[in-house]
Amino acid sequence: MSSPNHPTFWAAWRLIARREYITRFRRKAFLLATFLGPVLLVGMVASIVLLTQGTEEEVKVYVVDLDGLLTVPGPQGSLVPWCPSCFPERRLLTYRFGREAKTKPALEADGFTCMIMLDEGIVQSEKGQLLQVNPPSSSAKRSMERDLSQALERLKVREELEVDYDAYMALKTDIQLVPLDIDTKERKGSEQGALGFLFSVFMFMFVMIYGMHVMRGVIEEKSNRIVEVVLSTVQPLQLLLGKIAGIGALGLTQIATWSLLSWSLMFLLGLGLEKSAWLESWTAAQGMAAGTADFQTVLAAQEELAFLLDIDWGVMLGCAAIYFVLGYALYAAFFAMIGSMVEQESDAQYLLLPVMLPMLFSYILASMSIEAPESTLAVVSSFVPFSSPISMMVRLPMGVPWWHVVVSMLLLLATTALLLALAARVYRVTILMTGKRPTFRAVVRWMFSQSHV
Amino acid sequence: MLTSQGVAKHYGDHIALAPLDMVLERGKILGLLGPNGAGKTTFLRMVTGITRPDQGVLRLFGEPHRRDHLRRMGYLPEERGLYKGMRVAEQVLYFASLRGMSRTDAQHALKGWFERLQVEGWWNREVADLSKGMAQKIQFIATVLHRPELLILDEPFSGLDPINAVLIRDEMLRLVREEGTTLVLSTHNMGSVETLCEEVLMLHRGHKVLSGRVDEVRETARKGRIRMTFKGNLMAFVDQLGPRAELLSHESEVLASGETRHEVALALPEDWSMSALLRWAVDHVEVLEAVPVRMSMEEVFVQTVEANGS
Numbered sequence: 208m209s210s211p212n213h214p215t216f217w218a219a220w221r222l223i224a225r226r227e228y229i230t231r232f233r234r235k236a237f238l239l240a241t242f243l244g245p246v247l248l249v250g251m252v253a254s255i256v257l258l259t260q261g262t263e264e265e266v267k268v269y270v271v272d273l274d275g276l277l278t279v280p281g282p283q284g285s286l287v288p289w290c291p292s293c294f295p296e297r298r299l300l301t302y303r304f305g306r307e308a309k310t311k312p313a314l315e316a317d318g319f320t321c322m323i324m325l326d327e328g329i330v331q332s333e334k335g336q337l338l339q340v341n342p343p344s345s346s347a348k349r350s351m352e353r354d355l356s357q358a359l360e361r362l363k364v365r366e367e368l369e370v371d372y373d374a375y376m377a378l379k380t381d382i383q384l385v386p387l388d389i390d391t392k393e394r395k396g397s398e399q400g401a402l403g404f405l406f407s408v409f410m411f412m413f414v415m416i417y418g419m420h421v422m423r424g425v426i427e428e429k430s431n432r433i434v435e436v437v438l439s440t441v442q443p444l445q446l447l448l449g450k451i452a453g454i455g456a457l458g459l460t461q462i463a464t465w466s467l468l469s470w471s472l473m474f475l476l477g478l479g480l481e482k483s484a485w486l487e488s489w490t491a492a493q494g495m496a497a498g499t500a501d502f503q504t505v506l507a508a509q510e511e512l513a514f515l516l517d518i519d520w521g522v523m524l525g526c527a528a529i530y531f532v533l534g535y536a537l538y539a540a541f542f543a544m545i546g547s548m549v550e551q552e553s554d555a556q557y558l559l560l561p562v563m564l565p566m567l568f569s570y571i572l573a574s575m576s577i578e579a580p581e582s583t584l585a586v587v588s589s590f591v592p593f594s595s596p597i598s599m600m601v602r603l604p605m606g607v608p609w610w611h612v613v614v615s616m617l618l619l620l621a622t623t624a625l626l627l628a629l630a631a632r633v634y635r636v637t638i639l640m641t642g643k644r645p646t647f648r649a650v651v652r653w654m655f656s657q658s659h660v
Numbered sequence: 661m662l663t664s665q666g667v668a669k670h671y672g673d674h675i676a677l678a679p680l681d682m683v684l685e686r687g688k689i690l691g692l693l694g695p696n697g698a699g700k701t702t703f704l705r706m707v708t709g710i711t712r713p714d715q716g717v718l719r720l721f722g723e724p725h726r727r728d729h730l731r732r733m734g735y736l737p738e739e740r741g742l743y744k745g746m747r748v749a750e751q752v753l754y755f756a757s758l759r760g761m762s763r764t765d766a767q768h769a770l771k772g773w774f775e776r777l778q779v780e781g782w783w784n785r786e787v788a789d790l791s792k793g794m795a796q797k798i799q800f801i802a803t804v805l806h807r808p809e810l811l812i813l814d815e816p817f818s819g820l821d822p823i824n825a826v827l828i829r830d831e832m833l834r835l836v837r838e839e840g841t842t843l844v845l846s847t848h849n850m851g852s853v854e855t856l857c858e859e860v861l862m863l864h865r866g867h868k869v870l871s872g873r874v875d876e877v878r879e880t881a882r883k884g885r886i887r888m889t890f891k892g893n894l895m896a897f898v899d900q901l902g903p904r905a906e907l908l909s910h911e912s913e914v915l916a917s918g919e920t921r922h923e924v925a926l927a928l929p930e931d932w933s934m935s936a937l938l939r940w941a942v943d944h945v946e947v948l949e950a951v952p953v954r955m956s957m958e959e960v961f962v963q964t965v966e967a968n969g970s
Contacts, residue, residue, distance in 0.1 A: 226746075427744070433742060435735075441757045530855070
């Protein structure tokens with residue numbers, strides 16, 4: 208008789224992991240999500256860049272200066288501001304002045320997009336009415352507010368103070384706080400927090416999705432009874448670890464593909480923009496010399512995106528991968544345990560709640576951490592193994608002492624190993640049970656005893 | 661080949677299997693019988709290493725049970741399935757690889773089995789497209805592909821049509837005869853026990869209630885039943901027989917000669933053998949034929965369960 212060699216523990220583990228990986232990898236849904244995800248992501252960035260710059264429309268404002276606060280008669284019966292420098296010529300914003308309000312048809316006929324009404328009351332109330340034919344963009348509105356404020360400030364200084372405006376401007380103080388890291392003196396702020404939050408969202412998503420994969424896989428094996436055939440060849444621990452490893456590798460594949468594809472697409476997007484006429488018009492609009500701008504300059508000019516250039520992507524992605532692997536394995540142990548206790552997925556719903564709570568908690572905490580990244584709660588939760596994969600990702604882009612990361616990872620590693628061992632003990636009992644769902648007490652008993660198998 | 665010395669298993673207070681002694685020799689076919697919940701699956705799970713005995717010693721291939729014995733075993737559980745989302749051959753090859761078979765060996769063996777079970781062309785079929793009977797054949801192949809020395813089949817014929825059942829049965833017999841495979845067959849199909857098995861082991865509520873060679877078991881269980889054909893007066897015969905033996909049934913037929921031929925089934929008490937009965941009977945009637953009645957396995961099964969309380 209042929210006498211094949213019995214595969215070693217890790218050889219069988221690898222075979223199991225390979226099957227889990229391959230059968231899921233070739234599913235259409237996986238391929239679609241893997242390749243479509245980055246396209247959507249880069250599409251979002253591209254649309255932010257293109258939409259905010261390219262589609263902004265010209266704003267023509269008609270200012271009704273009822274009490275003559277801002278204007279003096281100009282040539283040909285027109286009104287001009289007595290402080291022309293307060294209303295500079297801008298590419299997309301022009302002012303015309305009058306003493307009387309216009310009707311909407313009159314405004315439209317003259318091509319105005321909105322009308323500002325102001326009288327003496329504005330000096331006290333600091334509120335003016337903006338009557339919109341077409342609502343101006345928020346940046347245009349900010350410009351108008353700035354221009355009007357400056358003009359009225361000059362007026363106040365001229366009328367009420369005994370200093371001239373230039374002297375006043377010299378005295379005027381406007382404090383801005385620039386957040387810097389105490390060690391590196393690098394600028395850090397809420398944008399980095401937002402990026403960290405984005406990472407934690409992805410972390411939450413990936414751990415959930417792939418954890419659920421593990422649970423579904425266990426339920427499938429249990430409900431279609433194949434598990435008994437498998438267990439007559441391999442040990443439950445091999446099956447459990449193989450499944451978790453195979454599905455985890457799939458998750459890593461997706462993360463790697465997303466990172467790589469996103470990066471390539473961003474690169475292509477930049478290249479495309481630099482070659483296109485769009486960049487020229489953009490450069491011109493920014494008042495820069497032609498040919499001096501590249502994609503990075505464009506990104507840097509976007510308030511919402513500029514911080515992307517300051518991130519150490521290698522560290523971010525490396526840590527994300529490690530936290531994903533460990534965090535996923537931790538939760539997969541729970542998911543596998545739950546899967547082995549039920550016959551079908553719908554039975555698992557309420558068992559899932561206690562598992563998802565710590566994750567949801569750290570997710571909510573992460574969203575709060577953007578405002579207060581170094582709060583005690585945020586720091587503590589970045590060490591607690593159940594929340595650290597999510598919480599640490601928020602803190603990371605803002606700069607974290609390296610030993611924080613190492614300790615947090617080691618704690619997570621130890622907890623994950625312990626939980627996997629306990630889960631395997633429950634799994635080997637419950638995977639063969641049919642009918643009745645085990646009690647919580649029984650599960651705890653199985654966790655801490657060797658028998659019952 | 662397979663020896664159980666006092667192997668027992670309990671779950672909490674429930675005794676799944678009381679200490680069991682049994683021996684199965686190489687190349688034999690053992691029928692493992694018993695009503696549902698008798699402890700058959702419990703025993704098989706211990707043999708296949710899925711669970712461990714609480715006490716007792718299980719020996720395989722002449723050695724104490726070890727995990728690496730498992731590759732020399734094939735187990736087709738009663739509750740069985742296949743992975744959806746995998747192709748037929750891919751799936752069988754996966755199981756073969758788990759049992760340490762090289763890919764080329766497994767592919768070669770698989771081709772042979774596909775031909776023998778007349779499922780050529782299924783190589784790349786999706787498992788989800790298979791009917792129950794088709795899946796059954798694939799599961800059988802996955803169980804035997806690595807040429808196990810000990811083959812354990814739990815209800816191998818359920819879900820198979822008669823033609824495929826015969827096909828699988830013949831393959832089982834071929835493995836036993838040509839390869840010397842030892843076979844444990846757990847089934848409720850008593851007909852297949854009669855035609856296939858040489859030995860039986862019957863469990864009931866975790867206890868061994870019957871074991872031995874199939875023909876001996878059927879012989880022993882008959883409890884003195886014989887069938888006798890004779891010419892003469894039935895009423896007089898029964899009168900003279902009196903309480904010495906129990907008349908179970910009778911049939912009479914009038915022959916062309918005008919004589920009447922009777923066929924009776926009798927149950928003899930333990931102290932009255934068939935030859936004693938015959939010596940007595942020849943003085944009263946003209947005995948044409950007398951044969952001991954062998955009980956069917958089905959009758960043996962029902963009788964054993966009833967005797968042990970249902």
